[in-house]
Amino acid sequence: MNFRKCTVFQTIALVLIFSFMFLNVQRYITELLSKKEIQKVYTKNAKRNTTNDLGVNEILEFYTRDSSITEIESRVQKERNEIEKQLSGMVKKRMADIILVGMFKAGTTTMSLWLTTHPQIIQLRIAGYYGPNKNYALGHVAHVAQIPNVSKDKIIYERCTVCFTSQAARERILAAYPQRDVKLLIMVRDPIERLISGYVQNVYQNYKVEIKESFEEYIFYPNGTIRTDTEYFQKSFYVRHLAKWLLLFPRGNIHLVDADTFTKKPWVELEKIEQLLKINHLFSEDRFPANPENPLFRCLAKEYTKGMYCMGHAKGRTHPDVSTETMQKLKRYFKPYNEQFFTLAGQRFSWSSNYN
Numbered sequence: 175m176n177f178r179k180c181t182v183f184q185t186i187a188l189v190l191i192f193s194f195m196f197l198n199v200q201r202y203i204t205e206l207l208s209k210k211e212i213q214k215v216y217t218k219n220a221k222r223n224t225t226n227d228l229g230v231n232e233i234l235e236f237y238t239r240d241s242s243i244t245e246i247e248s249r250v251q252k253e254r255n256e257i258e259k260q261l262s263g264m265v266k267k268r269m270a271d272i273i274l275v276g277m278f279k280a281g282t283t284t285m286s287l288w289l290t291t292h293p294q295i296i297q298l299r300i301a302g303y304y305g306p307n308k309n310y311a312l313g314h315v316a317h318v319a320q321i322p323n324v325s326k327d328k329i330i331y332e333r334c335t336v337c338f339t340s341q342a343a344r345e346r347i348l349a350a351y352p353q354r355d356v357k358l359l360i361m362v363r364d365p366i367e368r369l370i371s372g373y374v375q376n377v378y379q380n381y382k383v384e385i386k387e388s389f390e391e392y393i394f395y396p397n398g399t400i401r402t403d404t405e406y407f408q409k410s411f412y413v414r415h416l417a418k419w420l421l422l423f424p425r426g427n428i429h430l431v432d433a434d435t436f437t438k439k440p441w442v443e444l445e446k447i448e449q450l451l452k453i454n455h456l457f458s459e460d461r462f463p464a465n466p467e468n469p470l471f472r473c474l475a476k477e478y479t480k481g482m483y484c485m486g487h488a489k490g491r492t493h494p495d496v497s498t499e500t501m502q503k504l505k506r507y508f509k510p511y512n513e514q515f516f517t518l519a520g521q522r523f524s525w526s527s528n529y530n
């Protein structure tokens with residue numbers, strides 16, 4: 175009897191031990207699996223954030239989440255009412271067909287100078303109207319009054335190179351074009367080269383940057399982290415700015431110019447613009463000899479007379495030597511933003527391969 179009791183107890187104890195072990199093993203396996211699952215999701219997200227697996231919609235959503243479309247529309251409507259009020263009584267004018275909205279230090283002066291030598295392109299006298307407040311304060315009457323009456327085969331061209339990074343400018347342009355039918359030209363240069371160019375410009379103008387401050391001092395904090403909060407740095411995050419334009423204007427209206435190709439082979443990018451605007455082809459390769467004073471850059475030979483349009487000394491400046499280490503650090507930093515920009519733009523640029 176005692177022996178039988180003992181066996182029953184032993185069996186119960188064994189069942190309990192095995193059950194306990196089984197439950198623990200099961201819990202361990204579940205934990206392990208969920209940890210793995212979390213790890214998988216985390217790795218996937220990290221990868222998505224760094225190497226840009228994000229799709230166009232996700233990128234758009236991410237960079238415009240601080241923009242309330244209702245608030246934008248209400249501001250734009252208010253501005254439209256103001257435009258109508260100021261222009262009431264004036265004969266309705268055709269607005270500019272195309273606006274060069276940026277990007278600062280990407281070759282915009284050269285583009286404007288050369289493009290407007292085309293007899294079918296008429297440039298507006300006032301530049302930067304939609305950008306800085308002091309320009310916009312000129313008022314719509316003054317802005318519209320300068321627009322010439324031109325035949326349909328001519329293109330009215332306006333320049334506002336500070337507009338690309340300005341939300342106020344985007345909304346002002348949208349207010350002026352209720353049909354959103356303006357073409358927007360944006361020159362995009364390798365963001366690091368643009369950064370260096372901006373630094374050199376600041377050094378020359380001795381504005382914001384002390385002459386003695388090296389590029390490295392300008393770009394890094396003393397502890398080596400990148401000073402991403404500077405105005406120049408912020409302007410080089412093209413994806414952020416393009417997303418905000420795409421919230422307001424269709425992609426088809428935005429023409430992105432490869433600024434590096436424009437510098438080296440201007441006829442390539444100019445011919446694309448001729449096609450976009452459906453104007454005669456005049457910018458052929460043979461018209462772009464090297465600049466005798468600065469052979470890394472081109473000039474444009476005049477069409478009917480002798481002489482060339484070359485840029486002065488303020489364009490095509492010598493850049494400082496930047497160490498490989500600094501370049502690599504900047505490239506690593508910009509790469510994910512660039513990738514997102516290419517996805518959003520739906521195109522890559524000649525400088526894209528600098529980041530491979």
Ligand SMILES: Nc1ncnc2c1ncn2[C@@H]1O[C@H](COP(=O)(O)OS(=O)(=O)O)[C@@H](OP(=O)(O)O)[C@H]1O
Pocket residue numbers: 277278279280281282283284335370371372374375436437471472473484485488489490491492
């Ligand atoms: N043909 C030709 N000649 C001289 N320079 C040329 C030319 N084509 C493009 N570029 C590039 O234009 C860069 C200056 O850009 P921007 O005119 O947009 O500068 S600015 O924003 O108006 O200050 C300028 O930048 P830096 O090289 O840093 O001076 C040039 O790289």
